[in-house]
Amino acid sequence: xxxxxxxxxxxxxxxxxxxxxxxxxxxxxxxxxxxxxxxxxxxxxxxxxxxxxxxxxxxxxxxxxxxxxxxxxxxxxxxxxxxxxxxxxxxxxxxxxxxxxxxxxxxxxxxxxxxxxxxxxxxxxxxxxxxxxxxxxxxxxxxxxxxxxxxxxxxxxxxxxxxxxxxxxxxxxxxxxxxxxxxxxxxxxxxxxxxxxxxxxxxxxxxxxxxxxxxxxxxxxxxxxxxxxxxxxxxxxxxxxxxxxxxxxxxxxxxxxxxxxxxxxxxxxxxxxxxxxxxxxxxxxxxxxxxxxxxxxxxxxxxxxxxxxxxxxxxxxxxxxxxxxxxxxxxxxxxxxxxxxxxxxxxxxxxxxxxxxxxxxxxxxxxxxxxxxxxxxxxxxxxxxxxxxxxxxxxxxxxxxxxxxxxxxxxxxxx
Amino acid sequence: xxxxxxxxxxxxxxxxxxxxxxxxxxxxxxxxxxxxxxxxxxxxxxxxxxxxxxxxxxxxxxxxxxxxxxxxxxxxxxxxxxxxxxxxxxxxxxxxxxxxxxxxxxxxxxxxxxxxxxxxxxxxxxxxxxxxxxxxxxxxxxxxxxxxxxxxxxxxxxxxxxxxxxxxxxxxxxxxxxxxxxxxxxxxxxxxxxxxxxxxxxxxxxxxxxxxxxxxxxxxxxxxxxxxxxxxxxxxxxxxxxxxxxxxxxxxxxxxxxxxxxxxxxxxxxxxxxxxxxxxxxxxxxxxxxxxxxxxxxxxxxxxxxxxxxxxxxxxxxxxxxxxxxxxxxxxxxxxxxxxxxxxxxxxxxxxxxxxxxxxxxxxxxxxxxxxxxxxxxxxxxxxxxxxxxxxxxxxxxxxxxxxxxxxxxxxxxxxxxxxxxxxxxxxxxxxxxxxxxxxxxxxxxxxxxxxxxxx
Numbered sequence: 001x002x003x004x005x006x007x008x009x010x011x012x013x014x015x016x017x018x019x020x021x022x023x024x025x026x027x028x029x030x031x032x033x034x035x036x037x038x039x040x041x042x043x044x045x046x047x048x049x050x051x052x053x054x055x056x057x058x059x060x061x062x063x064x065x066x067x068x069x070x071x072x073x074x075x076x077x078x079x080x081x082x083x084x085x086x087x088x089x090x091x092x093x094x095x096x097x098x099x100x101x102x103x104x105x106x107x108x109x110x111x112x113x114x115x116x117x118x119x120x121x122x123x124x125x126x127x128x129x130x131x132x133x134x135x136x137x138x139x140x141x142x143x144x145x146x147x148x149x150x151x152x153x154x155x156x157x158x159x160x161x162x163x164x165x166x167x168x169x170x171x172x173x174x175x176x177x178x179x180x181x182x183x184x185x186x187x188x189x190x191x192x193x194x195x196x197x198x199x200x201x202x203x204x205x206x207x208x209x210x211x212x213x214x215x216x217x218x219x220x221x222x223x224x225x226x227x228x229x230x231x232x233x234x235x236x237x238x239x240x241x242x243x244x245x246x247x248x249x250x251x252x253x254x255x256x257x258x259x260x261x262x263x264x265x266x267x268x269x270x271x272x273x274x275x276x277x278x279x280x281x282x283x284x285x286x287x288x289x290x291x292x293x294x295x296x297x298x299x300x301x302x303x304x305x306x307x308x309x310x311x312x313x314x315x316x317x318x319x320x321x322x323x324x325x326x327x328x329x330x331x332x333x334x335x336x337x338x339x340x341x342x343x344x345x346x347x348x349x350x351x352x353x354x355x356x357x358x359x360x361x362x363x364x365x366x367x368x369x370x371x372x373x374x375x376x377x378x379x380x381x382x383x384x385x386x387x388x389x390x391x392x393x394x395x396x397x398x399x400x401x402x403x404x405x406x407x408x409x410x411x412x413x414x415x
Numbered sequence: 416x417x418x419x420x421x422x423x424x425x426x427x428x429x430x431x432x433x434x435x436x437x438x439x440x441x442x443x444x445x446x447x448x449x450x451x452x453x454x455x456x457x458x459x460x461x462x463x464x465x466x467x468x469x470x471x472x473x474x475x476x477x478x479x480x481x482x483x484x485x486x487x488x489x490x491x492x493x494x495x496x497x498x499x500x501x502x503x504x505x506x507x508x509x510x511x512x513x514x515x516x517x518x519x520x521x522x523x524x525x526x527x528x529x530x531x532x533x534x535x536x537x538x539x540x541x542x543x544x545x546x547x548x549x550x551x552x553x554x555x556x557x558x559x560x561x562x563x564x565x566x567x568x569x570x571x572x573x574x575x576x577x578x579x580x581x582x583x584x585x586x587x588x589x590x591x592x593x594x595x596x597x598x599x600x601x602x603x604x605x606x607x608x609x610x611x612x613x614x615x616x617x618x619x620x621x622x623x624x625x626x627x628x629x630x631x632x633x634x635x636x637x638x639x640x641x642x643x644x645x646x647x648x649x650x651x652x653x654x655x656x657x658x659x660x661x662x663x664x665x666x667x668x669x670x671x672x673x674x675x676x677x678x679x680x681x682x683x684x685x686x687x688x689x690x691x692x693x694x695x696x697x698x699x700x701x702x703x704x705x706x707x708x709x710x711x712x713x714x715x716x717x718x719x720x721x722x723x724x725x726x727x728x729x730x731x732x733x734x735x736x737x738x739x740x741x742x743x744x745x746x747x748x749x750x751x752x753x754x755x756x757x758x759x760x761x762x763x764x765x766x767x768x769x770x771x772x773x774x775x776x777x778x779x780x781x782x783x784x785x786x787x788x789x790x791x792x793x794x795x796x797x798x799x800x801x802x803x804x805x806x807x808x809x810x811x812x813x814x815x816x817x818x819x820x821x822x823x824x825x826x827x828x829x830x831x832x833x834x835x836x837x838x839x840x841x842x843x844x845x846x847x848x849x850x851x852x853x854x855x856x857x858x859x860x861x862x863x864x865x866x867x868x869x870x871x
Contacts, residue, residue, distance in 0.1 A: 015527050022534040025502055047537050048523065048563050088475070088499050187743075188722030206725040207694075211741040218744065226476035251474035267472040269455065271748040274720060312716050314749050321459050326466040362756070385463060 009092035017090035101231035135246035140175030154220035184277035226250030298323035439513025520549035553800035582810030592622035609647035621673030671699035681777025696763035697737035707734030
């Protein structure tokens with residue numbers, strides 16, 4: 001930067017790049033705030049590091065860098081300054097991604113409906129959005145994923161090469177790999193698809209596959225692809241009738257699933273990709289949208305999760321958390337009111353009367369409702385945690401079956 | 416507050432209390448994804464009782480528009496994520512937020528990620544309507560930090576500070592001990608580098624030295640031999656790095672054998688320098704342990720997720736795992752849960768697992784260079800904050816009454832220096848000490864200790 005202000009765009013992968021991006025954000029925020037008080041670089045001067053520096057020359061040097069960033073910012077057109085502030089990358093990477101976005105936007109414009117064609121859908125409902133599959137095809141055809149790997153944020157994150165063994169060197173095209181990953185294919189199967197037969201089941205190849213997926217898909221590529229898709233979809237070249245790329249593309253790359261329902265599960269506490277993928281596919285086939293997903297999953301009960309999706313202990317715990325309804329049954333009990341819980345099923349010819357509950361133990365299992373040592377009903381998954389809270393409270397409780405529901409009360413208060 | 420004093424629990428109480436009494440949303444910021452995962456699991460149950468909800472995780476793009484996807488009362492994010500939200504739409508990101516809790520705030524001092532947190536706080540401190548709570552066990556200048564966040568507050572003012580810590584901690588040193596009396600000497604061809612014609616093959620065993628209190632002597636325990644090292648010299652006083660021949664058992668394998676023995680007393684966390692060593696150390700520990708039935712479900716899940724041949728699968732079969740940033744999130748989550756549930760006996764980890772995560776670990780073994788440790792050369796070492804957090808995993812409040820912290824060394828330490836003593840512990844009535852695996856340590860005066868072998 002000593003020779004040219006354009007040197008700012010080459011500052012990448014260091015804390016100086018992060019500092020420059022912060023200064024850029026401060027300048028952008030100031031420009032968007034009406035009547036902002038004080039000097040626009042005041043937030044930079046008040047960083048903790050500036051206040052704590054023992055050597056006064058240190059803040060001076062950093063502020064000199066801030067001034068140079070300011071000069072570049074002022075020389076950049078206002079539309080670009082705003083767009084480059086949004087990516088979260090270095091300013092150099094942001095400019096590069098915006099260049100790629102422009103190229104993609106130019107291509108997208110060709111897909112727009114002709115100007116003389118009335119397009120009522122676009123007028124009333126906004127621009128059309130491509131589906132995930134079409135977006136992936138387009139990005140791969142345009143070499144966008146390869147471009148992402150050129151940014152310092154993603155450079156070197158997609159490689160199947162072992163530094164200790166040259167026989168582990170496989171070229172896996174990123175575009176195809178992203179599609180394979182998003183299809184929900186398990187990692188061992190991906191290793192088989194991506195590597196020659198001899199290597200695919202080798203422990204090192206499995207490790208390289210896992211490492212590349214983690215570094216590229218779960219972090220670098222999903223982050224930069226998200227920024228790129230956003231830059232394309234908000235590009236000034238696009239008209240109201242130009243199709244937009246699938247906005248959630250990066251989220252699917254991040255999680256490696258292909259249904260909206262699976263994404264809903266993974267962003268709501270389900271940690272297992274395998275489980276989310278299976279439930280997501282099943283829900284999509286059954287026509288269950290994300291809004292009805294929680295109830296639909298809850299109604300399958302714990303036994304159903306184990307049977308249909310082979311859910312293990314960890315996965316059942318996640319699902320129980322997901323389907324549980326917010327409730328505080330203790331509050332009701334301590335106010336002297338009984339708590340009524342609907343049941344998942346009640347055995348035929350079961351009459352009202354006193355029942356007992358079986359604690360499921362450490363591992364999650366259906367809470368059984370018993371009479372005379374035999375199970376006569378089951379607590380539904382959606383109420384599992386509420387009933388567990390009652391049992392674990394240590395309160396002296398009585399449980400009754402009344403009209404097919406479980407009624408719990410404090411022992412002293414019960415009739 | 417020190418480690419294991421209940422900071423994470425306090426964070427939960429602060430959040431719940433705030434939600435119960437004041438309007439507005441809460442944002443919990445954790446630099447570590449593992450800590451975020453743990454907080455998400457812990458808060459979910461508490462919020463359910465308050466009839467409140469966690470905000471679902473959100474993609475970076477497109478940003479939530481507030482039309483439904485941001486429904487919830489507590490958002491759990493990394494500093495990068497919150498910075499991203501503020502960068503793109505500061506109004507929506509902090510809309511109705513009245514409390515922000517920043518956990519592990521000492522990450523401020525960490526290179527690039529530290530700057531993200533610092534710049535985030537620099538933006539947040541201008542919002543007087545949002546209460547900021549920073550938590551850390553490793554911030555020395557907390558008063559200066561508080562007055563930076565709120566310049567209206569008198570400089571150096573601290574309302575409350577406390578050094579109470581739940582579990583008693585015992586410190587020890589572990590090193591590879593050469594069993595010199597069992598050395599075998601054989602002839603060898605001399606070389607330019609090693610002019611000796613004798614090759615001495617010396618068995619090596621993990622050795623643990625402990626000094627329970629400042630007033631007591633050093634107690635030593637030698638575990639069974641685990642391998643051998645060869646030296647180009649017939650004289651035992653010359654068996655040092657300079658005469659060591661290539662091959663032989665590496666340090667981490669020796670420490671892994673010691674760690675495996677210590678699992679008899681409770682779970683063990685071994686903190687190592689790199690991902691590769693984490694994997695290798697876990698494998699070495701697994702070799703010393705039987706197949707563990709309790710870990711069968713976890714092993715089955717990992718075999719399905721990563722492939723039967725992945726090294727982690729065979730480790731978990733024996734109740735051991737490794738944990739580092741190159742493993743998928745669902746795998747890390749399962750491994751953390753496996754240790755919490757007692758399915759796993761030991762984990763070898765990089766520092767991904769040491770910052771604030773509430774793990775029921777009995778013994779922490781630090782096999783990692785430490786900043787300023789001249790005996791390990793000028794390698795990149797654990798910072799004081801990271802070291803504090805790593806040893807803080809030993810003996811968690813409410814779970815353990817005592818925790819062991821074991822530092823590893825390349826060799827026996829000088830007789831002029833003794834191992835560190837138990838922190839804050841009362842002097843025991845006698846001079847004996849019990850190892851975590853239940854074996855009594857024999858008293859020894861100095862490095863010329865008479866060893867006792869542990870059959871653990």
